[in-house]
Amino acid sequence: MNVLLIEDEQKLAQVTARFLRHHAYEVTIAGSLAEAKQCLTTAFDAVLIDVRLPDGDGWSLVPGIKSQVQPPVVFMMTSRGEADDRVFGLELGADDYLVKPVVLKELTIRLERALKVRPVARYAFGDLTIDEKGRQVKTGERVVSLAKMEFELLLYFIEHLGEALSRDQILDDVWGYAFGGDTRTVDTHVKQLRDKLPVIKQQLKTVHRVGYRLEAIE
Numbered sequence: 001m002n003v004l005l006i007e008d009e010q011k012l013a014q015v016t017a018r019f020l021r022h023h024a025y026e027v028t029i030a031g032s033l034a035e036a037k038q039c040l041t042t043a044f045d046a047v048l049i050d051v052r053l054p055d056g057d058g059w060s061l062v063p064g065i066k067s068q069v070q071p072p073v074v075f076m077m078t079s080r081g082e083a084d085d086r087v088f089g090l091e092l093g094a095d096d097y098l099v100k101p102v103v104l105k106e107l108t109i110r111l112e113r114a115l116k117v118r119p120v121a122r123y124a125f126g127d128l129t130i131d132e133k134g135r136q137v138k139t140g141e142r143v144v145s146l147a148k149m150e151f152e153l154l155l156y157f158i159e160h161l162g163e164a165l166s167r168d169q170i171l172d173d174v175w176g177y178a179f180g181g182d183t184r185t186v187d188t189h190v191k192q193l194r195d196k197l198p199v200i201k202q203q204l205k206t207v208h209r210v211g212y213r214l215e216a217i218e
Contacts, residue, residue, distance in 0.1 A: 001045040001115060002026045006036045006061070007077070008054050016048075019104045025111075036061060042173050043159065044072045045118075046111055050100075051078035051089075059092060066093035073114040077102055123158050126199035126217050130155065137197075144196055149174070153189050154197075157204065157214040166211040186211070 003020055007013040008031045017027040028044075030036040033056045040047075040061070047065055049058035058076065065074055076089040079100045086097045095114050098107060123130040129138045135151060137144045146154065156174050157165075167183035175185065190212060194201040203215045 002028070002043070003111075004028050004030060004036070004039050004044045004047045004072075006030045006033075006048065006053065006058060007050045008032060008052075009050075016102070016104065016107075020108065023108050033058070033061065040065065041169075045115060046073040046075070048075045048077055048107075049094075051076055051085075059089060062089070062092040062094055073111070073118055075107075075111070075114075123155070125158055126203070128197065128199055130158070139197065139199075146196065147192075150189055150192055150196070153186075154193055154200070157200075157212070161214055161216055164207045164210050164213045168211075170211060 001024075003025045005013055005017055005020070005027055007016065007029065010031065013029045013031070017029055020027050028039055028042075030039045031054075033053050036049075036053075036058075047061075049061060051058045058078075062074055062076075065071060071093075073096075074094045075096045075098060076094045077098045077100055078085065089097050096110055098110070122132070127139050130136075132155065137146055137151065137154065152174050153170070156170065167186045170186050171183055190204065194204060199217070200214075203217060205213050205215055207213050
């Protein structure tokens with residue numbers, strides 16, 4: 001499970017991240033609103049947000065995060081434990097609210113419970129039905145076999161419907177910064193998706209000198 005930890009206190013962020021990694025979570029740390037917004041171009045399973053950040057308040061991130069096609073679990077973390085603050089965070093869409101100093105064992109227990117009840121993502125696009133948890137794609141009633149990265153790329157395009165995406169951006173977001181390949185990998189996988197899925201062949205457009213855009217079906 002991928003977790004984004006938005007916390008400006010560096011020592012606290014490192015301690016929290018180390019504890020979560022020990023419990024098998026992959027953790028990305030952002031120390032400001034600006035860094036968090038950059039990180040949020042990637043999908044996460046959970047986002048932990050400190051309310052007070054150096055360039056604004058963490059509350060402002062919640063509506064955008066919860067408007068995603070498959071929103072992550074959102075926990076607010078703050079030293080302000082007043083009832084009005086808790087209610088405000090929950091009304092914005094946060095799933096839970098923890099008062100600092102956070103008990104790390106309690107955090108992991110709450111996180112595990114929240115992730116278990118997170119809705120299973122099922123997407124529909126044209127005649128496609130995509131079951132994220134089951135890793136299955138159907139065209140009508142026919143199951144289409146996709147390789148792991150073909151499946152990840154298909155989900156990525158659907159989650160960024162209508163956006164012009166550069167090859168470098170796709171490579172970074174889908175394959176990750178540590179991937180040793182080049183942008184031809186993206187082109188190869190796009191061709192494979194187009195060959196296997198007629199609706200993708202029809203709607204996935206090449207954007208000249210940029211990359212690709214999946215267009216909505218009118």
